[in-house]
Amino acid sequence: MRQHSASLTAPRLSTVQTQNLTLHYGKKAAFKDVTLTLDPGKITTLIGPSGCGKTSFLNCLNRIVELTLNSVISGRILLEDQDIRTLNVINLRRRIGMLFQKPNPFPLSIQKNIEFPLRHHGIKSQRRIDEIIENSLQQVGLWQEVKDRLKTPALSLSGGQQQRLCLARALALDPEILLMDEPCSALDPISSEIIEDLFLRLRGRYTFLVVTHNLAQAKRIGDRTALFWVQEGSGTLIEAGTTPQLFENPQHALTRAYITGKKG
Amino acid sequence: MTKLAVLNKVFPMRWRGSMETFMTLLIWSVACFVVGVLLWLLSDLIWHGMGQISWTFLTTAPQKAGRAGGIAPILVSTALIVGVCLATAIPLGVGTAILLVEFSPQHSLFGRLVRLSLEVLAGVPSIVFGLFGNAFFSKTLGLGFSILAGGLTLACMVLPILIRATQEGLRAVPNDYRRSAAALGLSRTATLWVLLLPAAMPGLSVGILLGLGRAIAETAALIFTSGSVDRMPESLLDSGRALSVHIFDLAMNISGGEANAYASALLLILSLMVINAIISGLAHWFRDSRIQVI
Numbered sequence: 008m009r010q011h012s013a014s015l016t017a018p019r020l021s022t023v024q025t026q027n028l029t030l031h032y033g034k035k036a037a038f039k040d041v042t043l044t045l046d047p048g049k050i051t052t053l054i055g056p057s058g059c060g061k062t063s064f065l066n067c068l069n070r071i072v073e074l075t076l077n078s079v080i081s082g083r084i085l086l087e088d089q090d091i092r093t094l095n096v097i098n099l100r101r102r103i104g105m106l107f108q109k110p111n112p113f114p115l116s117i118q119k120n121i122e123f124p125l126r127h128h129g130i131k132s133q134r135r136i137d138e139i140i141e142n143s144l145q146q147v148g149l150w151q152e153v154k155d156r157l158k159t160p161a162l163s164l165s166g167g168q169q170q171r172l173c174l175a176r177a178l179a180l181d182p183e184i185l186l187m188d189e190p191c192s193a194l195d196p197i198s199s200e201i202i203e204d205l206f207l208r209l210r211g212r213y214t215f216l217v218v219t220h221n222l223a224q225a226k227r228i229g230d231r232t233a234l235f236w237v238q239e240g241s242g243t244l245i246e247a248g249t250t251p252q253l254f255e256n257p258q259h260a261l262t263r264a265y266i267t268g269k270k271g
Numbered sequence: 272m273t274k275l276a277v278l279n280k281v282f283p284m285r286w287r288g289s290m291e292t293f294m295t296l297l298i299w300s301v302a303c304f305v306v307g308v309l310l311w312l313l314s315d316l317i318w319h320g321m322g323q324i325s326w327t328f329l330t331t332a333p334q335k336a337g338r339a340g341g342i343a344p345i346l347v348s349t350a351l352i353v354g355v356c357l358a359t360a361i362p363l364g365v366g367t368a369i370l371l372v373e374f375s376p377q378h379s380l381f382g383r384l385v386r387l388s389l390e391v392l393a394g395v396p397s398i399v400f401g402l403f404g405n406a407f408f409s410k411t412l413g414l415g416f417s418i419l420a421g422g423l424t425l426a427c428m429v430l431p432i433l434i435r436a437t438q439e440g441l442r443a444v445p446n447d448y449r450r451s452a453a454a455l456g457l458s459r460t461a462t463l464w465v466l467l468l469p470a471a472m473p474g475l476s477v478g479i480l481l482g483l484g485r486a487i488a489e490t491a492a493l494i495f496t497s498g499s500v501d502r503m504p505e506s507l508l509d510s511g512r513a514l515s516v517h518i519f520d521l522a523m524n525i526s527g528g529e530a531n532a533y534a535s536a537l538l539l540i541l542s543l544m545v546i547n548a549i550i551s552g553l554a555h556w557f558r559d560s561r562i563q564v565i
């Protein structure tokens with residue numbers, strides 16, 4: 008396995024736990040009463056029809072939901088037994104990386120995309136920064152493709168490459184948790200397969216939460232899977248379990264209907 | 272009746288070709304008309320004014336109330352007034368726009384109030400700004416008829432334009448940048464400085480240009496505040512005559528001043544063009560030295 012930038016020590020495997028988490032946008036509840044645990048080092052996939060609050064749930068875990076007007080969270084989110092509201096938000100987001108639906112590299116050079124956040128988090132030595140850039144690009148398999156053009160605009164990369172750069176940018180900060188919001192939905196099948204393979208390679212080193220519309224993908228990469236559904240106008244967690252169990256022996260009628268394509 | 276049927280009725284098939292030609296001609300002629308007006312204006316100025324402009328004209332003081340001599344003190348006063356105006360308005364305007372777009376919720380009472388006042392301010396006639404400047408800067412603050420009072424009055428006038436343009440520039444920056452920066456644990460200040468401001472720079476420069484255009488062409492507001500003394504100013508507290516005031520005076524009050532009025536107007540237009548080029552050049556340089564847009 009490749010050495011990660013800061014992983015001279017063993018990787019920290021952390022867990023995230025939500026307890027009766029409810030999110031409101033103004034008066035409307037996006038989801039209600041979600042109690043879910045992300046197992047350390049495992050990939051948890053989150054499935055469900057559009058508008059069932061999957062993405063909103065994801066956005067709560069690194070408090071990015073606070074950028075949205077009128078959002079009110081109740082319940083608790085624990086990162087390693089610490090309520091995330093007691094943590095410094097900058098540090099929290101360093102520990103919990105995120106990948107968005109649409110690749111969104113900054114309009115900077117490939118190198119600056121990774122360097123800018125690193126410097127902001129207090130890493131000053133250029134040698135160290137170069138090292139981390141190389142390591143994180145290696146991890147996402149982009150190093151060979153871009154090592155001779157690190158100074159060129161990140162936006163000149165293809166969609167799949169951009170998404171891998173965004174992943175590298177997140178990995179460079181040495182996170183413990185990775186939140187993925189339909190990371191392949193804007194990509195072509197080949198790029199999407201590359202990203203999926205990456206998740207499988209990184210499994211065991213980070214704790215993943217992957218929101219996906221793609222049931223086959225949820226089944227392929229997931230260790231555990233959770234199903235969200237809209238009930239009475241707001242998202243609800245219907246069922247969560249190991250991926251094989253959820254797909255082969257669902258406990259809930261809705262789950263059965265959804266995974267067989269009868270609903271959703 | 273379907274849309275196509277209506278279309279067929281209004282423009283039968285056999286007319287379509289000539290209709291197309293007619294429309295094309297119409298659009299072209301409107302465009303030519305607009306360009307024509309500008310060219311006419313410019314050529315009139317050049318025709319009447321070019322002969323007067325010389326090195327001596329640029330470097331000597333006016334004589335006989337401006338009928339003869341040059342306009343050196345007026346150029347200096349104008350530069351100082353515009354300088355005071357921009358030096359005050361840019362930091363204030365950009366700061367306000369950042370506060371409104373990045374740090375206050377879109378629909379907060381504070382934001383709404385500021386927006387409303389800006390809209391009202393942008394529509395206030397310049398003569399009112401002149402009276403206000405005279406009452407506040409010249410009398411209350413005791414600056415008298417001075418370049419400082421004139422520059423500050425102009426700053427109040429261009430502030431709404433500047434704020435509006437900066438707001439538009441910042442709003443045009445995709446929200447993705449803000450979200451992805453936040454997700455990486457970057458502070459708002461760093462995001463603003465490294466990503467948002469450079470990306471908003473072209474919009475901001477348009478605002479500065481529009482504001483500057485209004486400031487440099489302003490007459491009414493300046494007569495009451497910076498006055499019309501045509502001597503070389505010795506400090507910002509001296510009265511100074513701006514180019515536009517000079518043109519107004521020569522054209523309206525001084526018989527035999529037309530030739531120099533033309534020359535001054537030509538200089539005003541030329542300087543505006545040069546400043547335009549410099550500012551948009553600087554804005555693109557600032558953006559491109561920080562971010563890479565495809």
